[in-house]
Amino acid sequence: MSDEVLRWAPDADGDPALLTYTFGGAAPVATLRPGQVLSTWTLDCFGGRITSVDQLVSEVADPRYLNPQTGPFWVEGAAPGDTLAVHFLSVEPRYARGVSSTVPFFGALTATPRTAMLHPALPERTWVYELDLQERLVRYAARDTDFTAALPLDPMHGTVGVAPPLGEVRSSLTPGSWGGNMDTPEMRAGATCYLGVNVEGALLSLGDGHARQGEGETCGVAVETAMDTTLVVELVKGAPTAWPRIEDDAHLMTTGSSRPLEDAFRIAHQQMVLWVAELTGMSELDSYQFVTQVALTPVANVVDTDYTVVCKVPKRFLGDLDGTRGAYGGVHARLRSRG
Amino acid sequence: MSDEVLRWAPDADGDPALLTYTFGGAAPVATLRPGQVLSTWTLDCFGGRITSVDQLVSEVADPRYLNPQTGPFWVEGAAPGDTLAVHFLSVEPRYARGVSSTVPFFGALTATPRTAMLHPALPERTWVYELDLQERLVRYAARDTDFTAALPLDPMHGTVGVAPPLGEVRSSLTPGSWGGNMDTPEMRAGATCYLGVNVEGALLSLGDGHARQGEGETCGVAVETAMDTTLVVELVKGAPTAWPRIEDDAHLMTTGSSRPLEDAFRIAHQQMVLWVAELTGMSELDSYQFVTQVALTPVANVVDTDYTVVCKVPKRFLGDLDGTRGAYGGVHARLRSRG
Amino acid sequence: MSDEVLRWAPDADGDPALLTYTFGGAAPVATLRPGQVLSTWTLDCFGGRITSVDQLVSEVADPRYLNPQTGPFWVEGAAPGDTLAVHFLSVEPRYARGVSSTVPFFGALTATPRTAMLHPALPERTWVYELDLQERLVRYAARDTDFTAALPLDPMHGTVGVAPPLGEVRSSLTPGSWGGNMDTPEMRAGATCYLGVNVEGALLSLGDGHARQGEGETCGVAVETAMDTTLVVELVKGAPTAWPRIEDDAHLMTTGSSRPLEDAFRIAHQQMVLWVAELTGMSELDSYQFVTQVALTPVANVVDTDYTVVCKVPKRFLGDLDGTRGAYGGVHARLRSRG
Amino acid sequence: MSDEVLRWAPDADGDPALLTYTFGGAAPVATLRPGQVLSTWTLDCFGGRITSVDQLVSEVADPRYLNPQTGPFWVEGAAPGDTLAVHFLSVEPRYARGVSSTVPFFGALTATPRTAMLHPALPERTWVYELDLQERLVRYAARDTDFTAALPLDPMHGTVGVAPPLGEVRSSLTPGSWGGNMDTPEMRAGATCYLGVNVEGALLSLGDGHARQGEGETCGVAVETAMDTTLVVELVKGAPTAWPRIEDDAHLMTTGSSRPLEDAFRIAHQQMVLWVAELTGMSELDSYQFVTQVALTPVANVVDTDYTVVCKVPKRFLGDLDGTRGAYGGVHARLRSRG
Structure with a gap:
């Protein structure tokens, strides 16, 4: 364990081509030791290029440079077959502004390049949200009427992941077994994310901060914002x-x-059945029955190139998972105590 | 409005062939007036034939007689183009026992007749749950180990619906635009269900009581139980x-x-975008953006012949929906006051 | 066997509400004996109401009265667990005209009520085809340019089926295990269709004649035409x-x-693996391997409420299937000899 | 144009780790000039490691080294926005043997890592086919019975592609917009494949020869064989x-x-509607109607990580496409004349 904090910042003002847009395929920017705290920040998914409702994604954002990631970080000692635990100590919007938009042929309620149709694109439009970091609110204002709403701030990372297996390099727009663009609001401060390591050093990256999002991220764009993040x-x-x-x-x-x-x-549910069986000693069939009655199943996203579902099981139903009886030997509780 | 209560009970001891197993295609059993309270009960999805862990669904339950419905009730004055509001005043397990099971080629983590494969069926097994109606608990006991868990009682109806459009008659195992086997835990006491009327009299039926279920109802069978239900x-x-x-x-x-x-x-999300736009006066595009940031999206079932998703939006974000400004002219608040 | 021909005609000029629009749920119009020839005709899917390019489906056709079926016919002796073999002796367009159209929110390359989006409908338009019954051609003429094409006439029935199981009644717009709106061009003269019987009398209906269609029926509407049909x-x-x-x-x-x-x-492929294994005596695993190397797999439709795939295996690869060694005891060869 | 032939051979006897298993991410092995003929060969998808029915894929084949590709070839002058035309002059099995197998959790009629279930794997088994290159036959022999069948030889490449866009590197097991593991029998001698170029030099690779396959490649493994191939x-x-x-x-x-x-x-069908409109001058709506009536739609594969569908339109229905009026300026006819 190390108490030293690694501080690292992306070069937001440099050539956007030099930022990281993939999981795998990029050289590590720094080395993290297990137990070490990383203090960093992430650009928003548009690289910060949208700042007003008068800007449209298709005019301002180069499609090659969407969803820049901070990283990858080489994790000392990580090898294929290990699991990397990433515990978020703090996830806070860097600025008091979030942006969202509709993007042509992107989203759950529109034709897309894969759900290909003959419709013209839905209208493109930008929304800017005021983030009230004191009141912990995200202020929505309709564009066509004077409707407004104050929504709870709930900062999170849409994207966190490692290098994929089989030598693949995947766009930061895509989720998969390596993590990536899962877009679940569960990736917030206080949570520990477990990622299977596929390559030496794991190559951890993260980005795509959201001040908040609905489950499913229906139109494909949350309240996007740069994020100050501390993790271990x-x-x-x-x-x-x-x-x-x-x-x-x-x-x-x-x-x-x-x-x-x-x-x-x-x-998600097959994995949960296996995990609950492992932690409780139940048979697979008993675990299947048990998960059937206790799982919560929020959709994470139905907009990225693959879709994500989360399965949640309350730990209080699982009996005594204290100490090393906990998942992965109780690593969450240990990392949580660092917060 | 009428204060008179209609009391009606299914003939649980008679010929199971005489119970109702479809939406549409069955003669009404009684007439309900708008505003009238119905006090009734529903058999469990196995018609009460499973009472011990030694019984298997495939041996005890006739596949033609699964998921019997109480009804249909003719609703006086209901005509195509209307909406029927069904408010659940009370939903309480009739007995202190619930049952569940795995059923061959049924469920989310097995081959099925539609996701057809070459695997043999998973093992068939029955679980019996003690329902502690005082402590409001559902007691799970593993079959292969001594693991137990006390889960919150959360009674609900898996099935509620009306006759379908286009002259169709649909099995009570199927969900659709007419309602039916949606299997969402949101169908509990205190909720109002809105169903589009397709035929004169609407022909309301309900059944498939669950003492609780997880979202998605993974293995296809919740904690099934007969239910005493009062609705208006x-x-x-x-x-x-x-x-x-x-x-x-x-x-x-x-x-x-x-x-x-x-x-x-x-x-679900297209419907929510349209509904929120209608209630708030927002444009469709503003509503699409808004729903993107506020929707909760629990999966209801991934096991019936069609799958169900629920989209939830907190009313507190929608501004003043009091009185007749509420959905459907505020019918929920009015019916709620009857409870 | 019977040599007597049953001649039956739908009442095309009467009240369209009196025609048949479902599988199941309709009283039989006549009785057919096994071995008996039926000579009948079927209306087109629009009930004959589209006769010029100036008519639009949404203006002319009542959505309750789409895809009228001829039948149902009670088949003497048919009982659940039997198979009904329907051999098409002749399928010929009744008139020298076919029609097609785009229909709002219907088709494979548009949002639909089930693939729900926020797009407005694609433009609605009607095409009329000249059927040259001598030259066996279907003449296509573009509406916006002078492009024309002469396509082979290939008459077929989009819809053939029996009453469904579980007491269901299904719209004639839907395909399923009972047959129905499968929309495969393989349902042409010379073919035998095998349908599992679910109710006494089977209740055979047919309709939805196409002068020809592409596989997949992309826009949802083939070259629709009334059809003179003889079957046994x-x-x-x-x-x-x-x-x-x-x-x-x-x-x-x-x-x-x-x-x-x-x-x-x-x-389709699981069923073919089982069928080939049964006919050849191969094990299921050998049949799986064999089907992998020989199957042809045309898509039938991707437009109806459910989608249909056909799996084809050339009989010449299966060894000696002569006489009663053939499928279903060689019924196709016997019925074929009637043609 | 160049008459010089580039001859290049993979190092089949070297370290399998040095072969190519991805599209993108590998250094070019040689340079091809437009118009130049390439004479090469490809290993089978198991790298030649299965030679008898006693060998099982899971025991013999390293999962990291499946489906080796020959290439990538740098195509001189190729730049993003161009199309690479690859015309197959000759595709011939290199040996008189093909192999196939079932592979645990791989195939269309089994649970897989993505269609995740709780079933154990189907039995793993290997089949060896004799290829009769004189009689142009592929000889199937059942493992459990004495059933045999002589099937037409129809050699093809399951995999051909270029480097993907967005800096991605994709496994040779996956199909996509860059080509890859499409597994369509249409990729045979006499065909021209058009691939959009995403990176300088295009980086063409090919492999996965099949002596024949059924459409859909149901169990996931065709009659796999090394292939001698000449292309331009x-x-x-x-x-x-x-x-x-x-x-x-x-x-x-x-x-x-x-x-x-x-x-x-x-x-596939949206692309065909657009292509036919472009070649004939028809409007998009007229083309949609036309494609609906003429398309053939064989499924290519339902087994790889993504599934592939082919849409075919007979050229004879499209009017005069001679010379430069043909697709891509008539490149197929020109390359065909080289054969």
């Missing part, structure tokens, strides 16, 4: 993780990312 | 409803039932 | 058929209808 | 191609690869 990593050696998992104080969570959406559901 | 109906004349909606004190909810699951998501 | 039925007692199958002189064919489309594929 | 490439400058297209003497073909399978259908 830990390694669980020799413990593979097939699909990203999340743990907070109240829940165990599994994720699945695929299409159709029922396959994302299947992955 | 109201008619909203000339207000069509394309897909079932639910309102409780805190949320507006839309549902979609289809396959693949992303189409169920699309239906 | 046979019963295979005690031989259930889970999903519709088709046999012609060259191929065995299975169908699956579901969503997503891969589930329709799975059904 | 051409560049169409400034003509982007969104998804791979194929042309042979009789048909124009478009492909789409996605999940669910209906999205693969949608891509």
Whole structure:
């Protein structure tokens, strides 16, 4: 363990081509030791180029440079077959502004390049949100009427992941077994994300901060914002993780990312059945029955190139998971105590 | 309005062939007037034939007689183009026992007749749950180990619906635009369900009581139980409803039932975008943006012949919806006051 | 066997509400004996109401009265668990005109009520085709330019089916295990369709004649035409058929209808693996391997409420299927000899 | 144009880790000039490691080294926005043996890592096929019975593609907009494949030879064989191609690869509607109608990580496409004349 904090910042003012837009395929920017705290920040998904309602994504944002990631960080000692635990100590909007938009042929209620149709695109429009960091509110204002609403601030990262397996390099717009653009609001401060390591050093990256989002992220764009983030990593050696998992104080969570959406559901719930069986000693069939009666199943996104479903099980139903009886030997509780 | 209560009970001891297993296609059993309270009960989805862990569904339950419905009730004055509001005053397990099971080729994590494969069926097994109606608990006991868990009682109806459009008659195992087997835990006491009327008299039926279920109802069978239910109906004349909606004190909810699951998501969220626009006066595009940031999206079921997704929006974000400014002219608040 | 021909005609000039629009739920119009020839005709899917390019479906056709079926016919002796063999002796356009159209929110390349989006409908338009019954051609003429094309006439029925199981009544717009609106061009003269019987009398109906269609029926509407049809039925007692199958002189064919489309594929190919194993004596695993290398897999439709895939296996690869060694005891060859 | 032939061979006897298993992410092995003929060969998808029915894929084949590709070849002058035309002059099995197998959790009729379930894997088994290159036959022999069948030899490449866009590197097991593992039998000698260029030099690779396969490649493994292949490439400058297209003497073909399978259908058919409109001058709506009546729609694969559908339109229906009026300025006819 190390108490030294690694401070690292992306070069937001430099050539956008030099930022990181993939999981895998990029050289590490720095090295993190297990137990070490990382203090960094992430650009918003548009690289900060949208600042007013008069700007449109298709005019301002280069499609090659969407969703820049901070990283990748080489995690000392990480090897294929390990699990990387990433605990978010703090996730806070860097500025008092969030932006959102409709993007042509992107979103759940429009034709897309993969759900290809003959419709013209829906209208493109930008919304700017005031973030009230004192009151912890996100202020929505309609564009066509004077409707307004004050929504709870709930900062999170849409994207966190490692290098994929099989030598693949995947766009930061895509979620998968390596993590990536899962867009679940569960990736907030206080949560620990478990990612299976596929390559030496793991190559952790993160980005896509949201001041808040609805489940499903219907139009494809949340309240996007640059984010100041502090996290601490830990390694669980020799413990593979097939699909990203999340743990907070109240829940165990599994994720699945695929299409159709029922396959994302299947992955998340199969993983939860196996995980609950492992932690409680129940048989697989008993665990299947148990998960059927206790799971919460929020959709994470139905807009990225693959869709994500989260399965949540309250830890209080699982009996005594204290200390090393907890998931991955109790790493969440240990990292939580650092916060 | 009428204060008279209609009491009606299914003939649980008679010929199971005489019970109701479809939406549409059955003669009404009684007439309900708008404003009238109905006090009734519903058999569990196995018609009460499973009472011990030694019984298997495939041996005890005739596949023609699964999921019997109480009804249909003819609603006086209901005509195509109206909306039927069904408010649940009370939903209480009739006995202190619930049952569940795995059923061959049924469930989310198994091959099924539609997701057809070459695997043999998963093992069939029955679980019996003690329902502690005082402590409001559902007691789970593993079959293969001594693991137990006490889960919150949360009684609900898996199935509520009316006769479908286009002259169709649909099995009570299926959800759709007429309601049916949506299997969402939101269908609990205190909720109002809005169903579009397709035929004269609407032909309301309900059943499939669950002492509780997880979202998604992963193995396809919740904690099944007979249910004592009191409800009150109201008619909203000339207000069509394309897909079932639910309102409780805190949320507006839309549902979609289809396959693949992303189409169920699309239906529910398109309907919510339209509903929020109508109630707030926002433009469709502003509503799309707003719903993107506020929707909760629990999966209801991924096991019936079509899958169901629920979209929930907190009413407190929508401004002043008091009195007749509320959904369907404020019918939920009025019916709620009857409880 | 009977040599007597049953001649029956729908009342095309009467009240359209009196025609048949469902599988199940309609009283039989006549009785057919096994071995008996039926000579009849079917209205086109618009009930004959579109006769010029100036008419639009949404203006002329009542949505309750789309896709009228001829029938249902009570088949003497048919009982649940039997298979009804329907052999098409002749399928010929009744008039020298076919029509097609785009229909708002219907088709594979548009948002639909189930793939719900926020797009306005694609433009609605009607095309009229000249059918040259001598030259066996279908003459296409573009509406916006002078492009024309002469396509081979290939008459077929989009819809053929029996009453569904579980007491269901299904719209004639929908395909399923009972047959219905499968929209495969394989349902042409010379083919035998095998349908599992679900109710006494089977209740056979047919309709939706197409002068020709592409596979997938992309925009949802083929070259629609009234059809003069002669067929002969046979019963295979005690031989259930889970999903519709088709046999012609060259191929065995299975169908699956579901969503997503891969589930329709799975059904058709699982059924073919089982059928080939049964006919050849191969093990299921050997049959799986064999079907992998020989199957042809045309998509039938991706536009109806469920989608249909056909799996075809050339009979010449299956060894000696002569006489009673053939499928269903060689019924196709026997009925074919009637033609 | 160049008459010089580039001869290049993979190092089949070296370290399998040094072969190419991705599209993108590998250094070019040689340079091809437009108009130049390439004479090469490709290993089978198991790298030649399966030679008898006693070998199982899971025991013999390293999952990191499946589906090795020959290439990538740098195509001189190729730049993003161009189209690379790859015309197959000759595709011939290199040996007289093909192999196939079932692979645990891989295939259309089994649970997979993405259609995740709780079933154990189907049995793993290997089949060896004799290829009779004189009689042009592929000889199937059942493992469990003495059933045999002689099937037509129809050699093809399951995999051909270029580097993907957005800096991605994709496994050779996956199909997509860059080509890759489409597994369509249309990729045979005499066909021209059109691939949109995403990076300088295009980086063409190919592999996965099949002596034949059924459409859909149901169990996931065709009659796999090393292949001697001769091809010629051409560049169409400034003509982007969104998804791979194929042309042979009789048909124009478009492909789409996605999940669910209906999205693969949608891509292929939207692309065909646009292509036919461009070549004939028809409006998009007229082309939509026309494609509806003429398209053939074979499924290519339902087994890889994404699924592929092909849309075929007979060229004879499209009017005069001779000379430069043909697709991409008539490049297929010109390359065909080299054969």
